Amino acid sequence: MYEVRFHGRGGQGSVMAGGLLAAALVEEGKYAVSIPSFGFERRGAPVVSFLRSSDREIRQFTNIYQPDCIICVDPSLVRTVNIFDGLKPGGTLVQATHQPLEALAIPDFVATVGLCDAVPIALEIFKRPITNTLMLGAFARTTGVVSLDSLRTVLEESDFRDAGLKQNLLALERGYNETVVHQINRRAAA
Amino acid sequence: MSTATLEKTAPAKPKQKVILCEGNEAAALGVALARPDMVAVYPITPQSSLVEHVAKLIADGRMDADIVDAEGEHSVLSVLQGGALAGARTYTATCGPGLAFMFEPYFRTSGMRLPIVMTIVTRDGITPQSVWGGHQDAMTVREVGWVQMYCETVQEVLDTTVMAFRIAEHHDVMLPVNICLDGNYLSYGASRTELPDQADVDEFMGHKDVNWHVALDPLRPMAVDPLTGGSGGKGPSTFVRYRKGQCKGMQNALRVITEVHEEWAQKFGRSFSPLLEEYRLDDADYAIMTLGSMTGAAKDAIDEARDAGKRVGLIKLKTFSPFPVEALLKSLGKIQALGVVDRSVGFRWNCGPMFQETMGALYRLGRHVPAMSFIGGLAGADLTTAHFHRVIDATEQLLSNPAPIEPVWLNEND
Numbered sequence: 285m286y287e288v289r290f291h292g293r294g295g296q297g298s299v300m301a302g303g304l305l306a307a308a309l310v311e312e313g314k315y316a317v318s319i320p321s322f323g324f325e326r327r328g329a330p331v332v333s334f335l336r337s338s339d340r341e342i343r344q345f346t347n348i349y350q351p352d353c354i355i356c357v358d359p360s361l362v363r364t365v366n367i368f369d370g371l372k373p374g375g376t377l378v379q380a381t382h383q384p385l386e387a388l389a390i391p392d393f394v395a396t397v398g399l400c401d402a403v404p405i406a407l408e409i410f411k412r413p414i415t416n417t418l419m420l421g422a423f424a425r426t427t428g429v430v431s432l433d434s435l436r437t438v439l440e441e442s443d444f445r446d447a448g449l450k451q452n453l454l455a456l457e458r459g460y461n462e463t464v465v466h467q468i469n470r471r472a473a474a
Numbered sequence: 475m476s477t478a479t480l481e482k483t484a485p486a487k488p489k490q491k492v493i494l495c496e497g498n499e500a501a502a503l504g505v506a507l508a509r510p511d512m513v514a515v516y517p518i519t520p521q522s523s524l525v526e527h528v529a530k531l532i533a534d535g536r537m538d539a540d541i542v543d544a545e546g547e548h549s550v551l552s553v554l555q556g557g558a559l560a561g562a563r564t565y566t567a568t569c570g571p572g573l574a575f576m577f578e579p580y581f582r583t584s585g586m587r588l589p590i591v592m593t594i595v596t597r598d599g600i601t602p603q604s605v606w607g608g609h610q611d612a613m614t615v616r617e618v619g620w621v622q623m624y625c626e627t628v629q630e631v632l633d634t635t636v637m638a639f640r641i642a643e644h645h646d647v648m649l650p651v652n653i654c655l656d657g658n659y660l661s662y663g664a665s666r667t668e669l670p671d672q673a674d675v676d677e678f679m680g681h682k683d684v685n686w687h688v689a690l691d692p693l694r695p696m697a698v699d700p701l702t703g704g705s706g707g708k709g710p711s712t713f714v715r716y717r718k719g720q721c722k723g724m725q726n727a728l729r730v731i732t733e734v735h736e737e738w739a740q741k742f743g744r745s746f747s748p749l750l751e752e753y754r755l756d757d758a759d760y761a762i763m764t765l766g767s768m769t770g771a772a773k774d775a776i777d778e779a780r781d782a783g784k785r786v787g788l789i790k791l792k793t794f795s796p797f798p799v800e801a802l803l804k805s806l807g808k809i810q811a812l813g814v815v816d817r818s819v820g821f822r823w824n825c826g827p828m829f830q831e832t833m834g835a836l837y838r839l840g841r842h843v844p845a846m847s848f849i850g851g852l853a854g855a856d857l858t859t860a861h862f863h864r865v866i867d868a869t870e871q872l873l874s875n876p877a878p879i880e881p882v883w884l885n886e887n888d
Contacts, residue, residue, distance in 0.1 A: 303664050307494040310666045316494065317665040343770030345627075345659045346858045 285342070286429060288335040289351040291367045293358050295327035297416030301357065302333035304438050305420060309337045311434040317342045330365050337429065355423050356380060357415045359403060368394070378423045378463075380415050385466050398426025400463040409451050409458070417452045421459025432460050487743030490668040497660035500628045500667055501567065501593050501653065502527030504635025506537040507675040510591075511562035514542040514550040518572040519605045520657035521595040525567055539565075547572040551579035551590070558588040559690040559698060563639060563682055566590070569657060570597035570611045577615070583650045584619030584720060586699055589642030589684050590650045593635065594622075596766070597657045598818070598853040606854025607657030609766065609818040612794075613827045619720050621651040621727050622795040624766040628665045630746050631655045633738060636675055640734045643684050646726040654794075656767040656817075658854050663767070670742055678741055724796040731793055749798035751790040752805055754780060758787030760811035760873060762865050765791050765828055768817060768850075768857040775862035786866050791828065799835045806836060811877075812845040813869030815857070815884070819849060825881045844872040850884025857884065 288305070292298030299320040306318035320333040334348040353376040356367050362379075371377075373393040380402035381388065390397060400422040402415040417439065424430050439452050495503065501524050505513070513532070515525040531537040540557075544550045547568050554564040568576060573594060583590055598608030612622060621641060625631045634653050642651040655661060685691065688698055703713040728749060735748035753773055755761055764772045769790045776788050789805045791798070806812065816826020823830045825847035836843055848865050851857040861884045868882060 303494065303496075306664055310492060310494045315666050317663060318494075319659065319663045342665065343627075343773050344859070345656075345663050345665075345767045346771050347856050349858070 286337045286353070287348045287351045288337075288353045288355060288423075289348050290333045290335070291354065291356040291358065291361055291365060292331055292416070293327070293361065294329045294331050295414075296357050297414055298331055298355075298357050299333045301355070301416035301420055302335045304417070304435070304442065305335055305423070305430060306337075307438040307441075308430050308434040311437055312431065314339060315342050317345065319345065319347060321347060330361060352376065353378065353423070353427060353429075355419055357402070357419045362389075376427055378419060378426045380419055380422075390468075395468055396426060397466045397468060398422050398463045399466070400459055402459060405458050405462065406455065409455050410447050414447065417455040418459035421456040421461075422463040425460045425463040426465050432456070487668075488671065488674060488741075490670055490742070493667055493669055494664050495628065495667050496523070496662050496664040497625075497628045497631045497655050498524035498595065498662070499527050500632035501635050501655060502531060503669060504632040505565050505591075506531045507670060507672060508565075508591075508636045508639045508679060509537075509563065509676070510539050510565040510639075512540045512542070512554065512557040513565050514544050514553045514557075515566060516544055516547050516550050516568070516572060518547075518569055520597060520607065520661045521567050521569045521572070521593070524593060524595060524661070528565075528567075547576035548579060551576050551583060551592075554590050555579060555583060555586065555588055556690065558590055559586075559685055559688060561685040561689065561691070563643070563684060564590045565592070567593035567595060569595045571600060573611050573615065580615060580620070581618050582699070585716065586688060587648040587720070587723065588650060588688075589639070589648055591635070591638045591642055591653070592650065593653045593655060595657050595661045596654050596817075602853075604853040607659060607661070607817075608852045608854070609654070609656075609816070609827075610852075612652065612654045613818040613820075616795050616827065619649065619724065620795060621647070621649050621724070621731070621793070622654055623651070623731070623793050624654040624791065625656075625660065626767055626769045626790065626792075628660065628663065629667050629744065631660065632667060632669070633742070633744060633746065636670070636678070637734050637738055640679065641727060641730055643682065644726075644730045644734075645683075645686070647723050647730050648687060649720070649723045649727060654766065660767040668744070674741060678737070727796055728793070728798055728801075747790070747792055749791075749793045749801045750805060751792065753788040753790065755787030755789065755805060755808055757785065758809055759785040760813075760869050761787045761789050761805075761809045762862065762869055763789045763791065763812060763814040763828065763832065765794065765815075766817060768815065771857060771859050772815070772862045772865075775859040775866060778859065779863065779866045784866065784870065786870070794828070797831055797835070799838065802832065802835045803839055806832075806839055806843060809843065811869055811872035812843055813848055813865050813872070814845060815848045815850060815862075815865055817849075817851040817857075819852070825849075829881075844877040846872060846877045847881040848884055849881050852885065855885040855888060861885075
């Protein structure tokens with residue numbers, strides 16, 4: 285079982301990203317479940333959604349409290365939400381940020397970090413800071429859990445409310461290509 | 475009937491499209507496959523995306539049904555009653571406050587023996603104000619003569635939605651059916667789902683005949699729902715005949731639900747326990763009992779407890795109305811203690827409604843089985859494996875200690 289928690293703000297499409305990733309994993313023949321958390325959704329408010337992936341049927345329809353990976357599609361969220369809460373030791377962070385690794389306050393137990401300066405790319409492509417498909421590309425690059433091809437296939441089959449397919453395919457591609465992956469060996473070194 | 479017995483007879487699965495979809499979409503796709511003639515809707519959280527999906531399927535020409543966007547739920551069900559009386563296969567969905575607003579025609583539907591199918595995307599009762607999942611709405615109307623089946627997974631939602639029409643329209647049943655699907659976790663939770671082929675479903679559905687017994691039909695003029703009852707003339711006996719017929723239909727539904735599930739397993743290669751499912755129960759000393767989407771986490775907790783040497787099993791109810799007393803007695807006969815987890819509150823008995831109903835069945839077992847009530851997952855609260863480990867541990871205590879009278883509120887400190 286591989287578990288992911290998405291962090292974002294209402295309107296950035298993190299719930300949709302969870303669904304797209306689940307669909308891409310199903311496309312690859314895996315089992316996947318995506319569960320959005322729910323509240324009075326409004327633009328800008330912190331939101332989370334959850335994704336489970338497995339080679340076997342997934343029975344739990346619950347939120348995720350100890351994820352293997354966190355995907356944070358918003359650069360400012362880390363100031364208001366403890367996005368690392370419950371992340372497994374040796375876990376992965378995929379973060380939208382313009383800052384270099386050294387400038388980020390990342391806990392010691394995080395082993396892999398994928399950084400993507402997604403907002404300027406999103407502004408370029410969508411004229412709006414919608415970073416979800418970019419960060420799916422960043423996730424694919426950082427973890428290899430899902431292939432770019434199956435994400436592409438799923439995008440091609442999706443209905444988009446706020447942007448076109450071409451833009452989303454480009455965002456996915458650029459998210460993948462413009463992510464820098466860091467393997468952190470602090471624990472091993474200590 | 476356990477899943478295991480069904481699987482033995484199930485043939486290889488026919489080719490089916492694999493998709494990712496959420497529970498609400500699965501319900502809509504199931505409805506489309508069943509080809510209703512008429513749908514009436516009024517959106518309400520967490521049902522809204524379900525009827526939006528249905529409306530889109532109709533708008534896109536993937537579903538050939540008349541859709542009535544009514545001004546409220548009372549009209550929704552009243553409109554469908556007219557449709558059913560005119561011979562249409564009919565469908566709607568609602569929850570919580572919408573179901574409450576629908577109550578007058580809701581009662582009338584079962585009395586007129588109209589096989590309307592309605593999804594309840596279950597939502598907790600208000601007030602306290604909340605828009606989130608819980609079984610309180612469906613539980614509140616468990617005594618109104620509708621068949622009610624609760625689903626565990628998105629796939630089960632899709633498959634049960636199709637089966638519901640067959641069950642409702644069976645001439646030995648002729649009762650309205652609710653498919654209960656958990657608001658939030660199942661309505662918005664998306665998972666890998668197999669989509670049956672339309673031609674196979676058409677074959678499964680067979681011939682439609684829904685108003686043979688009561689009709690708005692100029693060729694067969696009749697008084698529909700005449701005044702009965704009172705204390706004179708044929709009133710009392712007529713009223714009793716109606717009520718006894720409803721009860722008979724409910725009892726027949728136990729058989730028909732089982733038969734339809736068996737036929738589904740044969741045709742589509744997916745088997746769901748029709749009345750209740752036993753999980754690791756045969757050699758269990760004690761068991762926990764669940765309903766709906768909480769069951770998946772509960773099964774995972776059972777596996778972990780088994781690995782730790784605990785002799786615990788699980789009973790999941792699917793069919794809540796009619797209450798499957800005989801099937802449940804067989805399961806209860808295997809165990810020495812029971813913990814029942816409800817996602818709603820029974821205010822009168824200070825326990826969960828499923829616990830209360832199970833106590834009724836236990837009386838007929840003729841042997842004392844200590845049992846206790848757990849209430850959790852109210853108003854969208856999560857029920858995780860950790861919660862179920864607490865349920866398992868507390869139920870194990872009943873093997874040697876008296877059962878507490880008070881329920882355990884699982885999310886009290888969450």
